Amino acid sequence: MSTTFEIPRYEQVPETKEDLDWAELVTIDLSRFDQPGGKEELVQKLDHAVKNVGFFYVKNFNISQEEVDRQFALGREFYALPLQEKLKYHSAADLERGEYNGYRPAGHRMLGNGIKDNIQVYNIPKFDGHHSRPQPAILAAHINEIEAFSRKCHTEVVEKLLRLFALLLELPDENQLVHDHKYDDEGDDHLRYMHYAARDASENKRAAEIYTPGHTDLGSVTLLFRQPVAALQILNSEGQWKWVKPQDGTITINTCDALTALTGGLIKSSIHRVRTPPADQAGIDRLGVLYFARPNNHVVLDPIANSPVLQRLGLTSNVFTEMGKHLTMKEWVQVRQTQQQRKKQEARISDDGKYTYKPKDMEIIPGLLAKVYN
Template sequence: MPIPTAPLIPLYQPAPVTREALDYADLAIIDLRNFATTAEERGKLALQVREAMSSQGFFYVIGHGYSSEQMKRMFDIADVPFSRVSHDEKEKYLASTKQAGSFQGYKLRQYWHIDNGVLDQVETYNIHRDVSSRAHPEALRPLLPEIDQFARHSHINVLGPILRLMALGLELPEETLLDMHRWDGDSETYLRYMKYFPRSAEDEQKTKNVWLKGHNDIGTITLLYSQPVSALQILARDGTWKWVKHIDNAIVVNSGDAMDFLSGGLYRATIHRVVQPPPDQRQYTRLGIFYFCMADDDVKLAPLAASPVLQRLGIKRRFEKDEDAPVMAEWRKARTAAYGQSILSKSSEETDIEQEVIQGVVVKHYS
């Protein structure tokens, strides 16, 4: 719960939910309130998570422990680094993205190349889960106790049960994945506030309305706290793009490259993108709260071959030999530094796809 002496800050007014008839993805809904009931119930949830991750790579979580009112406060806080910090002060807290492969701090607008010379209109402010690990803008400092509490909740009460369920889905001990994501471990797991701003009609035309190209996330698990502006799409197995529907006070969960590697391809790192919102939401900004989870820096991203499930189904290896697989820190730094900055090459086999090679792996970007 927010601390009793929470500082007063401006209230963020979210956009109304779209009334457009969109082609939504049919994603599973996992209620974490059932996690702590019985071992039998956890087993059922684990099978649901395994099916969702192996088929779609995305699912919703409800019953995560924060009320709608508490989440409204979190979105009020999320807007502060954008609306209450001057441009000059933002520049003092820029992330060393290209130099150090770290997102910690600000990414200002027009840093990522989208397409045809168009740069992004997105600002992010990224906070390591240890909020004391670096300095923050003045407006955020009184809010750090609440931010710390929220990061801990996301890690321990949301990520923790999900990792346990995913380990059970692999028929491994519950702690297998949890032990690779220690709260006090050395990793880059972080909270991200992200704000998309409307673009010009010219930029929309040049990019075919794509705001962020289709991509996989870098880490193991991404938690996206649902917000009302429709813009997120996932690439379905039939090759079509499906919208992700807003569910009040839900979390959208997806796996990233690192989990794909660890699970031998069972838990899919699904391609997803961000596009221009539907007409009735285009005048609004889109404010997001994410918790990007990385395995501990020294975790080798080789398949968990002891899994009886993988032994039955087979392992999809991204590296010919396990010893060739990078550790989490190597993969994270390489992909972070390259994102939105690389010169991509056209795929010779697929249209509307560009690619780059990172750590020996072909990384694809979809228009």
């Protein structure tokens, strides 16, 4: 007999009133997607964003605010569980092998200066039949709703963006990238509930006001649903860190490493970090709902050979092929996640906030190191 859990409505906290240095990002209106000339118009808007910053907003994406708020509410209910209950869905051994689904408690990593990370993560793999996992009762009771939301993220947002990227690359088939990202084929897409606990001022100072140092994501695109606690920053093409403003009715999108590899570097893997929120939000815990889209496991991360754009620009190699590697997405996820989830030695944090790790802690594969952007 299934258990029913009533989920109270989720109420977002107020936005900051501080005058922050906000990034100027384009907004892609997906209501234009099926209108005459709409896709071509959207590709023109995307062109600069994905080649220079790798961040943009989408709006009118056919997922209601009520559906989004329900996912925030489910995330809130999960994180309200006792730690011992959440730890039933955590495996340190899995993390060491690069298996990242399930729960990761805060404090798994040491940041530096004696400060541990303040981030809890719960990953729910896509419902492709290859990732059978037990779920806590509060989520199991709503698993059909979670699956429906996961699938809508993919069909309503990810697949449309992949078609726009195909047009940008002048591929002969608008659906070529969609075929490499089929929801029901084995892959590592996942939905994430993410919780950042507020820290006191002294801890924030010792961590150089950083929750997560500058990095790139490893997949194709990441969907970040509107999060009113300002903390996300992007590194723009001028080398400046800019705050990302929570825009009503939008999803913030960033492009990621696999897409960069497939396009020979044409589409930029966005560099971003999470820092201490502004003073009027510094004491508020930050809850996030994200969807990570990745190529299917079998896809080889070589530059796309039949793109006239890549051929014209001579973008026929990437960091993998230059090392003589032809990694599948499954192989890339495994080695990158193994490096990311490693319990690193503490970083050396300089007075100006620069994080420096020992090379062995950043090695993904021999000859390829992960980068931390300061």
